[in-house]
Amino acid sequence: MTASKIADVFEIRALSMADAAARLHEQVVGVIQAAHRRSDGSVSERFLPLALFDQVYDGVYSTIRDRARFLVALSGGEVIGVGGYKPAWCSGHGWELAYGAVRPEWQRRGVGMALLRARLDAIASAGTAGDFIVARSSRPSTFIRLGFRQVSPSDPLLLMGTVGMPAEVRQFVPARASA
Ligand SMILES: CC(C)(COP(=O)(O)OP(=O)(O)OC[C@H]1O[C@@H](n2cnc3c(N)ncnc32)[C@H](O)[C@@H]1OP(=O)(O)O)[C@@H](O)C(=O)NCCC(=O)NCCS
Numbered sequence: 549m550t551a552s553k554i555a556d557v558f559e560i561r562a563l564s565m566a567d568a569a570a571r572l573h574e575q576v577v578g579v580i581q582a583a584h585r586r587s588d589g590s591v592s593e594r595f596l597p598l599a600l601f602d603q604v605y606d607g608v609y610s611t612i613r614d615r616a617r618f619l620v621a622l623s624g625g626e627v628i629g630v631g632g633y634k635p636a637w638c639s640g641h642g643w644e645l646a647y648g649a650v651r652p653e654w655q656r657r658g659v660g661m662a663l664l665r666a667r668l669d670a671i672a673s674a675g676t677a678g679d680f681i682v683a684r685s686s687r688p689s690t691f692i693r694l695g696f697r698q699v700s701p702s703d704p705l706l707l708m709g710t711v712g713m714p715a716e717v718r719q720f721v722p723a724r725a726s727a
Pocket residue numbers: 583584646647648649650651654655656657658659660661662664685687689690691
């Protein structure tokens with residue numbers, strides 16, 4: 549499927565209070581759970597419904613600045629993918645990515661990458677140039693392609709990027725430039 553064809557079949561936007569009527573919050577929780585379910589059917593405590601509902605409702609209804617925010621990918625009014633981001637707990641100059649998930653039957657069709665790019669754009673709009681963005685991913689190569697770097701020899705899955713560099717530029721920065 550070409551990129552333009554994919555763009556025709558889903559849209560990405562922020563999850564908002566208005567989505568409560570369509571019960572999209574429940575779908576968000578369902579997508580995260582479905583994507584993170586282990587082969588034996590279990591999910592980690594972090595992805596149990598109550599923990600996720602706390603995060604999602606807090607993200608939409610809380611007035612706290614440091615709440616998580618969620619972007620959703622929608623097709624035919626249904627949530628097919630989710631991506632979360634929030635101001636970092638450890639510093640006023642940082643952001644975290646979390647809760648990236650695509651419904652299993654929609655995976656490998658560009659939804660996850662579109663959500664990742666949309667989150668980086670949202671952070672660039674909300675943040676300040678030079679802010680750091682931290683992520684931990686079992687697929688570090690995806691982030692490295694977007695200009696992130698591995699930051700710890702003991703944890704190659706821990707990745708850090710910077711706000712304010714467009715994706716096209718980020719991809720071509722030589723490794724020594726940020727040293
Ligand atoms: C990881 C995941 C979100 C990717 O979604 P997807 O729609 O299949 O992704 P795309 O079709 O856009 O994939 C394009 C590439 O970007 C990667 N990618 C996309 N979104 C990603 C994300 N949020 N984190 C890491 N890699 C991602 C894919 O792995 C793929 O890499 P490859 O070509 O080197 O194999 C999805 O497979 C998923 O939900 N997996 C289970 C949950 C999970 O592992 N989440 C990771 C964040 S905690």
